[in-house]
Amino acid sequence: MPSDLSQDPNVRLLTQWIDESERITVLTGAGISTDSGIPDFRGPNGVWTKNPKAEKASNIQNFISDPEVRKASWRDRLDNRAWSADPNDGHRALVQLEKRNKLVALLTQNVDGLHHAAGSSATKVVEVHGTIREVACLECDYRDDMQIALDRVRQGEEDLDCPECGGILKSATISFGQSLVQKDLLKAEAAAQNCDLMIAIGTTLAVYPIAAVVPSAQRVGAKIAIINAEPTEMDHIADLVIRESISEVLPIAVGGASSLPEEDNNGDAETPK
Numbered sequence: 335m336p337s338d339l340s341q342d343p344n345v346r347l348l349t350q351w352i353d354e355s356e357r358i359t360v361l362t363g364a365g366i367s368t369d370s371g372i373p374d375f376r377g378p379n380g381v382w383t384k385n386p387k388a389e390k391a392s393n394i395q396n397f398i399s400d401p402e403v404r405k406a407s408w409r410d411r412l413d414n415r416a417w418s419a420d421p422n423d424g425h426r427a428l429v430q431l432e433k434r435n436k437l438v439a440l441l442t443q444n445v446d447g448l449h450h451a452a453g454s455s456a457t458k459v460v461e462v463h464g465t466i467r468e469v470a471c472l473e474c475d476y477r478d479d480m481q482i483a484l485d486r487v488r489q490g491e492e493d494l495d496c497p498e499c500g501g502i503l504k505s506a507t508i509s510f511g512q513s514l515v516q517k518d519l520l521k522a523e524a525a526a527q528n529c530d531l532m533i534a535i536g537t538t539l540a541v542y543p544i545a546a547v548v549p550s551a552q553r554v555g556a557k558i559a560i561i562n563a564e565p566t567e568m569d570h571i572a573d574l575v576i577r578e579s580i581s582e583v584l585p586i587a588v589g590g591a592s593s594l595p596e597e598d599n600n601g602d603a604e605t606p607k
């Protein structure tokens with residue numbers, strides 16, 4: 335049976351809230367990108383569920399101390415799904431939200447770069463866990479395009495060093511054990527305190543410190559809406575929880591109440607004949 339989410343009371347309520355809000359901060363996680371074919375981490379088809387070595391590489395101490403972990407990591411990068419993935423309707427809806435001049439910031443835990451690819455402004459997107467589209471040196475400030483590094487891997491290099499200082503090169507993502515970028519965290523916290531609606535999308539809100547932006551927004555009086563397939567750590571404080579498909583809900587909710595169909599009244603109401 336095709337779902338008609340435009341009749342879902344929760345989706346209609348979110349649509350109304352987006353219409354009424356002037357300053358919206360959005361936080362996205364892996365769930366917004368699964369419809370682009372990028373697997374999440376710990377789900378049944380998750381990257382770490384299927385490949386425990388990848389989880390090992392995600393810990394900075396293992397990455398630094400073990401050349402074999404680094405070599406495996408670079409080999410995995412070559413065929414990362416993100417290189418061929420396209421943004422989906424969920425990413426595109428958030429571009430529309432920005433065009434409605436309501437978006438304070440688009441905070442994302444994702445490292446896939448799909449918000450940028452969809453057309454969200456670099457000034458709005460805060461990639462709190464970094465990006466796989468660039469590489470960074472662990473010793474100096476060297477940064478470059480990931481594809482340049484991958485060309486070196488294709489040409490036979492197994493373990494990449496920094497062209498400037500010889501230090502260890504790594505994707506510009508924040509691994510476990512690495513500090514987050516302070517200015518990004520401050521920007522995220524400021525966006526949380528400056529919104530009247532916080533929408534958390536496709537994240538279980540279990541990863542700190544970024545998950546703390548949700549209670550921060552609530553403390554300043556913002557409404558909290560959560561869209562996620564699974565229960566989250568913060569469902570109990572949310573004003574609205576939607577469990578439907580992100581790439582279907584967002585285009586409807588961002589489209590505005592004026593584009594919603596008439597409400598179905600096929601319940602108890604008497605239809606005049």
Ligand SMILES: [Zn+2]
Nearest residue numbers: 471474496499
């Ligand atoms: Zn360097």
